[in-house]
Amino acid sequence: MLHPAASLTRLGTESAFEVLARAQRLAAEGKDIINLGIGQPDFRTPDHIVEAGIKALRDGHHGYTPANGIPALRQAVAADLHSRHGVEVSPDHVVVVPGGKPTMFFAVLMFGEPGAEIMYPNPGFPIYESVIKYSGATPIPIALEEANGFAFNAEALLAQITPRTRLIIINSPANPTGGVTPKAEIDRLVAGLMDHPHVAILSDEIYSQMLYDGREHVSLLQYPEIRDRLIMLDGWSKTYAMTGWRLGYAVWPQQLVDHAIRLCINDHSCVNAATQHAGIAALTGPQDAVHEMVAAFDERRRIIVSELNQIPGFRCADAAGAFYAFPNIERTGLTAREAQDRFLSEVGVATVAGTSFGAWGEGYLRFSYASSIDNIREAIRRIKGCL
Numbered sequence: 001m002l003h004p005a006a007s008l009t010r011l012g013t014e015s016a017f018e019v020l021a022r023a024q025r026l027a028a029e030g031k032d033i034i035n036l037g038i039g040q041p042d043f044r045t046p047d048h049i050v051e052a053g054i055k056a057l058r059d060g061h062h063g064y065t066p067a068n069g070i071p072a073l074r075q076a077v078a079a080d081l082h083s084r085h086g087v088e089v090s091p092d093h094v095v096v097v098p099g100g101k102p103t104m105f106f107a108v109l110m111f112g113e114p115g116a117e118i119m120y121p122n123p124g125f126p127i128y129e130s131v132i133k134y135s136g137a138t139p140i141p142i143a144l145e146e147a148n149g150f151a152f153n154a155e156a157l158l159a160q161i162t163p164r165t166r167l168i169i170i171n172s173p174a175n176p177t178g179g180v181t182p183k184a185e186i187d188r189l190v191a192g193l194m195d196h197p198h199v200a201i202l203s204d205e206i207y208s209q210m211l212y213d214g215r216e217h218v219s220l221l222q223y224p225e226i227r228d229r230l231i232m233l234d235g236w237s238k239t240y241a242m243t244g245w246r247l248g249y250a251v252w253p254q255q256l257v258d259h260a261i262r263l264c265i266n267d268h269s270c271v272n273a274a275t276q277h278a279g280i281a282a283l284t285g286p287q288d289a290v291h292e293m294v295a296a297f298d299e300r301r302r303i304i305v306s307e308l309n310q311i312p313g314f315r316c317a318d319a320a321g322a323f324y325a326f327p328n329i330e331r332t333g334l335t336a337r338e339a340q341d342r343f344l345s346e347v348g349v350a351t352v353a354g355t356s357f358g359a360w361g362e363g364y365l366r367f368s369y370a371s372s373i374d375n376i377r378e379a380i381r382r383i384k385g386c387l
């Protein structure tokens with residue numbers, strides 16, 4: 001009989017991966033499945049990025065790199081942040097990691113312990129709540145409401161801060177809701193945080209290039225007054241259709257950057273070298289493919305929001321960013337989980353129950369529109385038939 005640590009029982013999961021596995025199993029059995037469950041672009045990584053990765057291997061870049069990433073990559077990240085957000089970032093504060101998730105894990109491990117409180121968006125990316133619980137800290141949900149465009153309300157958020165609050169996690173544009181928090185609300189949050197100098201902020205900006213209808217991304221890096229306690233997470237997975245390469249980064253504040261690098265050394269040593277070279281090509285090469293992808297998402301977004309609103313019992317708010325629609329399905333009489341299971345098993349449409357993103361997700365279903373327009377229309381047709 002083995003005796004695994006009790007902490008393991010507190011670790012959650014990301015149900016989108018379970019839905020993906022079920023959908024793939026059904027497809028392998030010959031069922032016709034439309035997958036609107038998983039959150040990854042359905043585009044290929046642009047060719048020049050793939051070529052840079054292949055060339056790096058051919059050129060012999062197969063050894064360890066510095067744990068925080070090769071200098072040219074960190075310089076490219078700093079230059080990219082300067083051009084997109086108009087901010088100065090030292091490459092020494094950039095830590096390259098395998099994807100977006102390691103930064104979350106490290107940030108929560110740095111602040112989480114019994115007695116500590118960590119705030120996180122709910123509904124939100126499920127890994128936040130999972131790793132907060134794993135760390136032993138108390139997860140404090142920041143409720144995101146449809147009526148507020150799924151943006152956080154700064155006043156309500158600030159009112160939840162206590163002397164035990166160590167870290168606040170925010171995410172805009174957001175998974176699973178597609179919500180984008182307006183600049184005025186972020187201004188209010190930052191102003192209010194001046195009264196709470198003991199609180200660190202993790203801003204997950206992995207969808208920073210996916211905003212629609214002329215909206216512009218507001219990076220928390222643009223607020224110098226919190227730079228000494230801000231961890232800004234971004235990466236290549238979504239922007240460059242590179243989910244399987246495993247490449248992301250964070251800008252860490254001076255006080256935490258060496259801890260972050262030490263966690264990298266303890267955890268994975270470094271990201272594989274060829275992927276890092278591909279990452280340089282992504283940032284320094286032409287950005288046309290990114291713009292084309294975002295334009296394609298925008299077109300699908302308009303279609304899916306309008307079509308979802310035509311399903312009896314569905315009500316879908318405008319999706320302002322990322323590539324998710326998050327309709328309210330309460331009037332169908334189904335719970336989120338029932339809807340997810342029925343649509344997959346009865347009509348072969350994979351979606352993810354809102355409750356997979358926290359208790360505040362009940363009554364909602366996440367549709368990823370990283371799929372073709374034909375698939376989207378067919379999926380909606382099937383759901384209408386099912387209901």
Ligand code: PLP
Nearest residue numbers: 039099100101125175206237248
């Ligand atoms: N942050 C958010 C909000 C996400 O939705 C995701 C992926 O779905 C990630 C981070 C993780 O990205 P990665 O696959 O690069 O670890």
